[in-house]
Amino acid sequence: xxxxxxxxxxxxxxxxxxxxxxxxxxxxxxxxxxxxxxxxxxxxxxxxxxxxxxxxxxxxxxxxxxxxxxxxxxxxxxxxxxxxxxxxxxxxxxxxxxxxxxxxxxxxxxxxxxxxxxxxxxxxxxxxxxxxxxxxxxxxxxxxxxxxxxxxxxxxxxxxxxxxxxxxxxxxxxxxxxxxx
Numbered sequence: 335x336x337x338x339x340x341x342x343x344x345x346x347x348x349x350x351x352x353x354x355x356x357x358x359x360x361x362x363x364x365x366x367x368x369x370x371x372x373x374x375x376x377x378x379x380x381x382x383x384x385x386x387x388x389x390x391x392x393x394x395x396x397x398x399x400x401x402x403x404x405x406x407x408x409x410x411x412x413x414x415x416x417x418x419x420x421x422x423x424x425x426x427x428x429x430x431x432x433x434x435x436x437x438x439x440x441x442x443x444x445x446x447x448x449x450x451x452x453x454x455x456x457x458x459x460x461x462x463x464x465x466x467x468x469x470x471x472x473x474x475x476x477x478x479x480x481x482x483x484x485x486x487x488x489x490x491x492x493x494x495x496x497x498x499x500x501x502x503x504x505x506x507x508x509x510x511x512x513x514x515x
Contacts, residue, residue, distance in 0.1 A: 336436045336489065336502050340397060341404040345429035347391040347421055356387070359418045376411060383407040391425075394432075401495060404431065431493040438502045440485040440509060449481065452512040470505070477501040 353374045357366035366374040376385040383397040385407065393411065398404035408429050415421040446468045450460040459469040467488075470479045477498055480488040487505070489498050 336438050336495075336499050338398075338400050338434055338436050338495070340399065340435040341401055341431060342433045342435075343395045343398075343404050343408060343429060343431050345393050345395075345408060346427040347393065347415075347425045348427045349391050349421065349425050351387065351389050351391065351420075353387070353389055356420055359420060360414065363414065376414070378407070378410050378414075382410075385411050387411075391427075401431065401434075433490060434492055434495060434498055436489045436495075436498050436502075438487045438489060438505075440487065440506065442485045442509075444481065444483050444485055444509075446481065446483050449509075449512070453508060472501060472504055475501050475504070479505060481505070 353366050353368070357364040357374055360376065363378065364374055364376050373386040373388045376387060377383075383395050383403065385393055385395050387393045395404055395407045395411070398407055412421070412423070412426060416423060446460055446462070450458040450468055453470055457471055457473065460467075467480045467482045470481055472479075475497060476492045476494075477489050478491040479501060480490075487502075489501055492498050492501070
């Protein structure tokens with residue numbers, strides 16, 4: 335089973351901002367220190383996704399543990415900016431999912447050296463002295479899977495949850511084919 339652990343989205347508001355003024359308008363929800371970073375951080379609660387808003391109108395939402403929470407954070411941002419008179423809805427150009435980071439557990443220990451050979455050396459990277467996991471890139475999918483000897487995996491590199499599930503299902507089929515499960 336695939337579980338989303340971080341959904342990242344980005345959007346664009348068709349206007350530029352004086353982030354110092356916006357930070358004042360938003361109060362404690364905003365954190366802006368141009369000496370440290372050119373973007374302004376906005377967090378709605380301690381455990382909510384983090385929004386980074388830039389002077390150019392671009393913004394990034396990170397740390398949502400589901401696609402619904404990513405959309406919810408985007409809606410909260412837009413409502414906050416609209417309610418404070420900073421934007422109106424016509425300023426919203428777009429918002430889209432950029433990347434999903436998901437985990438999967440194949441419930442078995444894996445011999446990563448054998449798996450690298452079985453999956454094909456041209457599709458895998460496995461250098462245990464450098465990194466304890468095997469990197470698997472199926473040429474038919476956007477996703478990259480980091481596979482660990484514990485049978486746990488991290489799947490990333492796609493903005494489409496259906497593709498992430500397909501990548502996981504494909505790996506399960508490959509494990510079955512290789513009789514590694």
